[in-house]
């Protein structure tokens with residue numbers, strides 16, 4: 597009881613410290629949207645046993661929307677609470693659908709920026725899969741920077757090296773022609789300062805090209821991707837707020853668009869002259885989207901609560917132990933009773949989800965199980981799951997979350 601009331605006091609304290617200005621444009625014309633009392637700080641850090649997974653620390657999530665630059669962010673985010681260690685596992689490179697996306701991207705970038713023979717730096721390279729692919733496709737040399745890099749898998753690519761560190765001033769002799777930074781910016785409490793630092797790095801020249809990729813907040817809103825809201829993501833960029841962020845930090849935008857079935861945004865830029873950016877959004881549709889998102893969020897959570905309570909949650913599995921799956925089991929009432937999270941990534945299997953302690957298993961372990969339902973977290977993987985379930989002889993209902 598003591599511990600529980602202490603936890604409540606902590607949460608109340610957090611609620612007082614909600615951020616009142618936008619981390620991109622610094623204005624304060626904000627709308628408040630959905631909020632969660634407690635979600636795990638670190639969705640992608642799976643635990644070795646159920647007890648430590650259940651004891652994983654959680655934080656408050658309050659989605660705020662900036663009407664000036666169309667940016668979304670967690671106004672309750674506390675910087676420094678998440679440790680990105682080697683337990684941090686978010687690689688998607690075990691899915692054929694994702695591998696095809698990365699191959700296309702590597703091909704396009706190596707042609708567009710003539711990367712053959714050049715030096716590439718990948719910031720927040722994770723396990724290094726993307727950089728290796730980009731270098732082997734283009735014939736470039738690469739250096740990956742990531743504090744969570746772990747040299748434990750995959751074939752080494754001779755022209756690629758990895759440094760367990762941040763790409764900071766300690767590396768003035770690393771002078772990249774091309775810098776990629778995928779799915780990092782949304783984790784940073786102060787994205788503008790982060791981008792300014794990159795631009796000012798002593799190794800960055802006037803012709804260094806930057807490729808920045810983040811999840812697309814408009815996809816989250818339009819397609820009700822509420823399972824994409826996770827504590828690790830402070831920011832949810834829209835095309836407009838991503839552009840405002842880059843220009844405010846002193847970049848000249850070369851190209852911008854959406855990819856991966858509209859789920860990602862990318863922006864390509866090079867250092868430009870510092871300028872004053874007018875953040876004002878031109879879209880009037882966003883207020884309506886936010887409003888609809890709020891209502892649909894509540895309806896969707898209630899729908900899943902009813903769905904699970906009319907079935908046996910223990911005979912239900914969630915396919916995909918990435919952030920969406922972890923958010924799902926933590927947010928939906930009864931979600932903690934779900935039998936397992938299924939994932940094709942062998943590095944996740946045998947581990948446990950933070951918050952609920954749900955075990956993560958491989959598809960093969962489902963063979964012969966009397967499953968009622970398979971909840972698919974990402975609609976892009978539905979066909980893959982249908983095929984896998986067929987091969988395993990499962991007759992469960994397959995339903996997208």
Ligand SMILES: [Zn+2]
Nearest residue numbers: 618621662665
């Ligand atoms: Zn803003």
